[in-house]
Amino acid sequence: MSLIPTDDLIVRLRSRGLSRVALQFPAGLKREAWPVASALREAGFEVVISGDPCYGACDLDRDALALAEVLVHFGHAPVEERENVIYETVRSVIDVGALAAALPLLSGRSLGLVTTVQHVHQIDEMAAFLEEQGFRVSVAPGDGRAPLCGQVLGCNFQAARSTGAEEILYVGTGLFHPIGVQLATKARVIALDPYTGAAEEVDASRLIRRRFAVMEKARDAESIGIIVSTKSGQQRLDLARRLVLLSERAVLVTMREVCPDELLNLGFDCYVNTACPRLAYDDQVRFPAPVLSPAEFEIICGIRSFDDYIIDEFLSA
Amino acid sequence: MSLIPTDDLIVRLRSRGLSRVALQFPAGLKREAWPVASALREAGFEVVISGDPCYGACDLDRDALALAEVLVHFGHAPVEERENVIYETVRSVIDVGALAAALPLLSGRSLGLVTTVQHVHQIDEMAAFLEEQGFRVSVAPGDGRAPLCGQVLGCNFQAARSTGAEEILYVGTGLFHPIGVQLATKARVIALDPYTGAAEEVDASRLIRRRFAVMEKARDAESIGIIVSTKSGQQRLDLARRLVLLSERAVLVTMREVCPDELLNLGFDCYVNTACPRLAYDDQVRFPAPVLSPAEFEIICGIRSFDDYIIDEFLSA
Numbered sequence: 001m002s003l004i005p006t007d008d009l010i011v012r013l014r015s016r017g018l019s020r021v022a023l024q025f026p027a028g029l030k031r032e033a034w035p036v037a038s039a040l041r042e043a044g045f046e047v048v049i050s051g052d053p054c055y056g057a058c059d060l061d062r063d064a065l066a067l068a069e070v071l072v073h074f075g076h077a078p079v080e081e082r083e084n085v086i087y088e089t090v091r092s093v094i095d096v097g098a099l100a101a102a103l104p105l106l107s108g109r110s111l112g113l114v115t116t117v118q119h120v121h122q123i124d125e126m127a128a129f130l131e132e133q134g135f136r137v138s139v140a141p142g143d144g145r146a147p148l149c150g151q152v153l154g155c156n157f158q159a160a161r162s163t164g165a166e167e168i169l170y171v172g173t174g175l176f177h178p179i180g181v182q183l184a185t186k187a188r189v190i191a192l193d194p195y196t197g198a199a200e201e202v203d204a205s206r207l208i209r210r211r212f213a214v215m216e217k218a219r220d221a222e223s224i225g226i227i228v229s230t231k232s233g234q235q236r237l238d239l240a241r242r243l244v245l246l247s248e249r250a251v252l253v254t255m256r257e258v259c260p261d262e263l264l265n266l267g268f269d270c271y272v273n274t275a276c277p278r279l280a281y282d283d284q285v286r287f288p289a290p291v292l293s294p295a296e297f298e299i300i301c302g303i304r305s306f307d308d309y310i311i312d313e314f315l316s317a
Numbered sequence: 318m319s320l321i322p323t324d325d326l327i328v329r330l331r332s333r334g335l336s337r338v339a340l341q342f343p344a345g346l347k348r349e350a351w352p353v354a355s356a357l358r359e360a361g362f363e364v365v366i367s368g369d370p371c372y373g374a375c376d377l378d379r380d381a382l383a384l385a386e387v388l389v390h391f392g393h394a395p396v397e398e399r400e401n402v403i404y405e406t407v408r409s410v411i412d413v414g415a416l417a418a419a420l421p422l423l424s425g426r427s428l429g430l431v432t433t434v435q436h437v438h439q440i441d442e443m444a445a446f447l448e449e450q451g452f453r454v455s456v457a458p459g460d461g462r463a464p465l466c467g468q469v470l471g472c473n474f475q476a477a478r479s480t481g482a483e484e485i486l487y488v489g490t491g492l493f494h495p496i497g498v499q500l501a502t503k504a505r506v507i508a509l510d511p512y513t514g515a516a517e518e519v520d521a522s523r524l525i526r527r528r529f530a531v532m533e534k535a536r537d538a539e540s541i542g543i544i545v546s547t548k549s550g551q552q553r554l555d556l557a558r559r560l561v562l563l564s565e566r567a568v569l570v571t572m573r574e575v576c577p578d579e580l581l582n583l584g585f586d587c588y589v590n591t592a593c594p595r596l597a598y599d600d601q602v603r604f605p606a607p608v609l610s611p612a613e614f615e616i617i618c619g620i621r622s623f624d625d626y627i628i629d630e631f632l633s634a
Contacts, residue, residue: 022571030582034540037568051544051572051579063547064571067554223351227368230380237384251354254339254381255368256573262368265347 006039022068024050058233092118094194102192102199110136112163116172123150138163144316155314157184178202183311218290221270225253229275236274264288272297277312323356339385341367375550409435411511419509419516427453429480432488440467455480461633472631474501495519500628535607538587542570546592581605589614594629
């Protein structure tokens with residue numbers, strides 16, 4: 001039995017006269033691949049599952065699509081519209097009463113509100129709950145890459161920035177998004193995990209200290225690989241080509257998956273990551289060499305000042 | 318300093334008027350990427366390195382090529398000719414006197430001789446040495462996928478089969494190739510490691526017993542992923558589509574890298590591998606579920622007999 005309903009999807013596929021379907025799931029939903037495929041197969045479709053890693057709609061599997069008429073991408077809102085790609089959001093329903101746990105940590109009565117794609121369908125309900133408690137709540141549109149109102153991505157905090165708020169409540173799991181919100185907005189940020197009810201004020205300073213240590217290690221690098229992603233929505237080639245010109249010791253390196261083994265095999269003293277921004281921040285402990293963000297590389301090349309440290313984002317032009 | 322000479326390559330690239338070059342190295346030569354790139358960069362070329370895993374000429378990096386005018390693929394003979402791909406063999410020179418260590422293990426005076434791509438430039442020298450010792454040596458052409466005389470691949474043993482010999486000497490490292498030679502030819506096979514001088518008669522029976530145990534584990538699978546590679550020279554789509562029809566519990570799964578984490582995430586009870594044949598044989602211990610070869614899947618589906626067990630090969634049509 002699939003946890004993801006397929007009846008409506010089957011109706012839509014049939015109404016478009018489609019019979020060969022590719023399915024793509026993010027890591028956390030991969031186990032749904034077989035039940036969903038099985039339901040579609042029983043309904044008469046030819047099915048192919050994308051078995052490669054996937055962490056966002058920035059990574060549409062064009063290879064799987066090449067074997068089908070349409071790619072159904074589960075779990076993420078579009079970062080770009082593409083012909084023959086259907087985005088199937090997978091919603092998680094929370095009890096908005098859980099937001100009460102964050103209230104004692106808020107310092108004012110006015111706040112911005114952001115969340116991630118699986119909760120964004122409840123953003124109005126969350127805002128209404130907070131307003132009932134006496135807060136003025138600002139929810140703002142994102143940009144093209146995070147198109148839903150109040151939605152942030154690990155690489156796009158525009159919906160937080162656009163609130164203009166000095167205090168922002170992030171509803172979701174993990175601390176990467178709220179730390180990104182803090183770095184992108186300079187606001188005070190409270191993170192609330194809607195499942196555990198845990199609330200805390202986030203502190204980006206530890207991340208910054210860690211990043212400056214990584215930058216120091218990278219200073220003496222004799223060889224620098226400027227990573228260019230080959231994923232559908234992660235290729236910043238112009239940026240990479242601009243960065244490679246900053247050092248005679250740098251060269252472009254294309255990668256599908258930026259993983260420790262391959263960085264080790266290549267053996268560069270340092271890498272600069274123009275693929276998914278989270279990789280440099282989240283996975284440094286797993287990497288065999290410093291992996292810098294574009295802005296961090298600019299700092300060690302002397303063309304950006306320490307005070308201009310920014311978090312790396314994919315912003316729509 | 319590059320261990321791989323670049324002067325001649327630079328002359329050839331210039332003579333073709335090329336200025337944007339993508340470089341691809343197999344795992345064992347990845348550390349040469351920066352020295353080679355650096356030499357080309359100094360010579361005025363724009364360079365991009367393929368940072369993805371690569372284990373053969375069956376895996377040409379089309380994504381890196383898309384950013385350049387030509388892809389220079391190091392270390393492998395072509396498995397297919399492609400426009401804008403230059404194959405740069407990387408030769409290893411051995412002392413053919415090392416072959417003497419294999420002689421006491423040979424039972425007759427007549428033998429077939431095979432080796433791998435990095436040694437195949439010395440195949441005539443090896444044959445001459447053996448003939449001086451009183452042996453009749455047969456060296457045979459491969460097929461389109463392993464085009465050099467006497468060359469075997471982990472997925473192609475045609476050059477061994479074509480010798481028609483009842484005893485075959487394999488010169489090279491590792492035991493996978495000679496075991497494959499034995500399964501493909503039914504000949505007696507002696508493996509000689511030219512670096513250590515270690516010689517041994519190979520025995521495929523342990524591999525076979527292990528494979529039959531894996532097949533038994535796969536019998537009760539409720540879900541079966543038929544893996545289709547998306548690499549340039551590993552996609553056997555017709556085969557995969559034929560296999561998926563053998564079971565209602567099967568579905569196609571596309572993969573770039575067949576790796577344990579992704580198999581675990583997908584959670585199928587069993588997989589059938591139509592990508593690089595070695596994966597099923599070599600990496601089973603790392604995989605979270607049985608990974609069968611096409612013929613093994615046919616056996617558990619009852620359309621092939623146990624006695625017809627064959628090793629999986631990519632043979633030219």
